[in-house]
Amino acid sequence: MVTFATIRMASKHLSRTASSVTMATKRLTFVTGNHNKLKETKHILSQGTPIELDSQDLDIPELQGTTQEVAIAKCRRAAELLGKPCITEDTALCFVAYHGLPGPYIKHFMKTLGHEGLNNMLAGFPTKDAYALCTFAYSAGPGTEPILFEGRTDGTIVPARGPGDFGWDPIFQPKGFDQTYAEMSKEQKNVISHRYHALVKLRVYLATLNAENNF
């Protein structure tokens, strides 16, 4: 079982070893049905990382559980279906007032309640604080244990502002900014987002695999 202590230790080790390696361009499959995730991931990984991402939309049931359990189960199944290495990603939106819920179930809440309903969930609560949590999972292939890379951005839930083309972007205002994710340029979001923070860790890991010819 992968633990977060293990991941933290691995990522410390990797950040020491990966800085001095050069990568040959490699292809990797991102299993997702979300074109906005794919676009942001490609944009962030294109900054100095010789990885060409292709994508595949597979119908994978998402289990209930912690964000880690949901992410591991999805990536394990994706690798089994694909028959080769892949990455998957799960995004959670966690309300502090609800001790982390809706968390990994945000997709269903968002679809059912919309931006206004999500705001209404927090009416009467003393805190509107929330955090966006991104969990990338990498599987080396069928039968291998996925490895997780987490990124978190803290913020506040606000009435919707900005274009509504990507999920809950209009109601999430990152701490220290006066714009919501939706009001920011994509360039700006992509250097502070939960997805960015997770991809920085994944990038280091892939660089080390590549240097060892394991990828």
Ligand SMILES: O=P(O)(O)OP(=O)(O)OP(=O)(O)OC[C@H]1O[C@@H](n2cnc3c(O)ncnc32)[C@H](O)[C@@H]1O
């Ligand atoms: O195929 P997968 O990769 O699972 O794509 P998905 O859209 O089903 O994504 P999730 O299961 O991770 O559900 C996360 C929900 O949060 C939304 N979401 C993900 N990243 C987001 C971001 O950066 N900003 C706003 N909404 C986001 C997304 O549209 C979903 O409604």
Ligand SMILES: [Mg+2]
């Ligand atoms: Mg999904």
